[in-house]
Amino acid sequence: MNPMQHAWLGNYELSSTTCTGLNFARHSHDECVIGVNLVGEEKVWLDRREFAAGPGSITLYNPGQIQGGGAADGAPWQFVSLYISAEQLAADLGLAQLEFDRSLCFEPDLALRLAAAVKGALGSDALAREVSExxxxxxxxDVVQASGVRLPGSAATGKNLINRAQELLAESLHLSxxxxxxxxxxxxxxFHLLRTFQKETGLSPRQWAMQLRTRRARGLLLNGRAACDVAHDLGFADQSHLNRHFRAAYGVTPGRYQSVLKR
Structure with missing residues (x-):
């Protein structure tokens, strides 16, 4: 197991760390920092005060805050971290500006889901990274709301909005x-786009586009198009990408599907 993984996902900088007794000198960041503790207890020093963050804790640091601390010598510690500018995070969530009201939230279920998304984003599969984003x-x-920040509502919700979103996705299917x-x-x-879309369809926009892309691939294969051409025309990364998603949806590879049709 790699004790330290690090990657960029769009505008998010992500890391996952497994260690013992790691400590950080007092320092600050230009961006917002969100930490999720999974194993072990972190002793945090933040702006002249101290507190402990155990498993299930989410720590939140505003840009410029002086922070430090870590795990005791020899103590196991596992955590994931996210770094993003306050301006970008505010824009993604529909806020004019953003400042965390709380530095520590004990939200075990949310912490596990957030950590799972980070770990998925650190993998090599391009689609899994997009879904994780x-x-x-x-x-x-959810984290920002748990920290005490109220997110704005969205007036533009409902089926008409989702219908338009689906039209736009379908028109740009080959471009993602x-x-x-x-x-x-x-x-x-x-944030509101994803929440609204998932509420209406049960899928994220990218997941919905992929099921449409796979469905259209089935029609083209049915008409005798070569799998490599289908993959290219519909915006799959390559033929193996098409194979993986086609088999997940229909239980057979494109090649097997076409060979059965010819019998």
Missing amino acids: DALVVLLG LPLDQLGDELGLSK
Whole structure:
């Protein structure tokens, strides 16, 4: 197991750390820092005060806050961290500005879901990383609300909005329409776009686009198109990407599907 993993996911900087007795000198960051403690207890020094953060705790630091601390010598410690500018996080959540009201939240279920999304985002599968990014936006909204910040409501909700979103996704299926662009078209933040879309469809916009892409692939394969051409035309990363999602949806690979049709 890699004791330290680190990656960028869009505008989010992510890390996952497994260690013993790690300590940080007092320092600060230019961006917001969100930490999730999974194993062990962290002793935190923040702006001249001290507190403990055990498993299930989420720590929140505003830009410029002086922080330090860590685990006791020899003590196991596992945690994930997210770094994002206050301006970007505010924009993603539909806020004019953002400042955490609380430095510590004990939310075990939310902490586990947030950690799982971070770990998924640290993997090598491109689609899994995209799905994890969607999950992170929604979960960060939950974290911000748990910290005492109230998120704005959205007047533009409901089936008409989702119908328009689906039209835009379908029109750009081969390009994989970015969430930022889709949100701008609909006048929604990433957070409200994801929440509304999932409420109406049970899927994120990217997941919905993938099921449509896979469904259209089935029709093209049925008409005799080569799998490599189908993958290219519908915006799959490559033929193996098409194979993986086609088999997940229909239980067979595209090649097997076409061979059965020819019998």
